[in-house]
Amino acid sequence: MNGIRTIGLIGAGNIGSQIARLALARGYDVVISNSRGPETLSALVAELGPKARAATAVEAAKAGDIVVVAAPLKSYRAVPVEPLVGKIVIDANNYYPERDGHIRELDNESTTTSELLQAHLRGAKVVKAFNHIRAAAITADARPAGTSNRRALAIAGDDRAAKATVRRLLDEFGFDTLDAGLLKEGWRFQRDTPAYGPRRTAHALRRDLALARRTQIDE
Ligand SMILES: NC(=O)c1ccc[n+]([C@@H]2O[C@H](COP(=O)([O-])OP(=O)(O)OC[C@H]3O[C@@H](n4cnc5c(N)ncnc54)[C@H](OP(=O)(O)O)[C@@H]3O)[C@@H](O)[C@H]2O)c1
Numbered sequence: 109m110n111g112i113r114t115i116g117l118i119g120a121g122n123i124g125s126q127i128a129r130l131a132l133a134r135g136y137d138v139v140i141s142n143s144r145g146p147e148t149l150s151a152l153v154a155e156l157g158p159k160a161r162a163a164t165a166v167e168a169a170k171a172g173d174i175v176v177v178a179a180p181l182k183s184y185r186a187v188p189v190e191p192l193v194g195k196i197v198i199d200a201n202n203y204y205p206e207r208d209g210h211i212r213e214l215d216n217e218s219t220t221t222s223e224l225l226q227a228h229l230r231g232a233k234v235v236k237a238f239n240h241i242r243a244a245a246i247t248a249d250a251r252p253a254g255t256s257n258r259r260a261l262a263i264a265g266d267d268r269a270a271k272a273t274v275r276r277l278l279d280e281f282g283f284d285t286l287d288a289g290l291l292k293e294g295w296r297f298q299r300d301t302p303a304y305g306p307r308r309t310a311h312a313l314r315r316d317l318a319l320a321r322r323t324q325i326d327e
Contacts, residue, residue: 109276113137116172118165118187119179120149122243123200125156127176129247130281132159141168143183166191174277176200177225178238182208184225193231196270200238201225202299205325215325220294222264233270237263237278237285240297240304249307250282260284260310262303262317264294284310288317296320 115131117124117140128138138160142149146162153162169175169191177187178200187197199222203214213219219227222236238246241261249259261283265271275285288296296317297303303316 109273109280112173112273112277114139114171114173116168116170116175117141118168118175118177119200120152120162121178123238123246124176124178125152126243126246127178127200127238128152128156128160130250132156133247134280139163139168139171141165143179143186169195174198174273176238180204180208181211181221181224185228187225187229189229189231192229195232196267196273197225197229197232197234198238198274199225199234199236202239204299210325217295217322217324220292221298222291222294226266226291233265233267234291235263235265235267235270235274236288236291236294237261237274239294240301242305245307252282253279257309258282258284259307260286260313262286262288262297262313264288264291264296266291286310286313286317295322 114137117128120140120142128140131138141163149162153160166188169188174196176198181201181203201221203221222234226234251258263271263274263285278285301320
């Protein structure tokens, strides 16, 4: 895509590695990072091939024309701020209190996961995407544009141009998109909503987003 050659990844687990595979299959370079350091990613990078390299999170954030955050939500404050100023950041994270610990503003639904990341990443353009698809399906369900019954992924974001770019990227990757609106609407495809998990066309996904209901978590 014009102006985008390198995808930076913060997180190299189920989701990060799968987005890396898809990006590489579409001809992008990939710089991937985790919490333990690049030397721990040698097996993954060997599998991914010569257009992938491992780096620190700061280096991945600097190198990416677009950067994907795919680390457990509890680490969101460790995502480097300065190198992401002005960049599009795709936020794949979800909130699992049993893994992430309780976060009061999420438990009482006064904010959403991607709004938390956006508040941390001042100056970045956060677009929520890849949240309601299981990692294995990222490569398995990708199809060329125009395929009938193509899977759609919901996106949300406050920057219209950033969302348009992510929409084009996802189209190239293999998915239709459905714009759920501003970041504050991202709860419509969070955990425990109808959209979370199943393969859906854009038409069916629109219905699922409309059916979503907010649920507060009791500690
Ligand atoms: N799994 C799915 O199907 C799926 C689907 C949609 C969304 N998600 C969401 O995507 C996020 C990642 O899920 P996952 O299943 O990929 O998790 P995962 O397999 O546990 O991988 C997490 C990755 O994040 C890295 N990480 C942790 N802290 C970091 C930091 N401070 N800086 C850089 N990297 C860091 C970990 O590195 P180390 O191993 O070195 O600690 C690991 O590579 C979660 O929020 C999850 O809810 C998951």
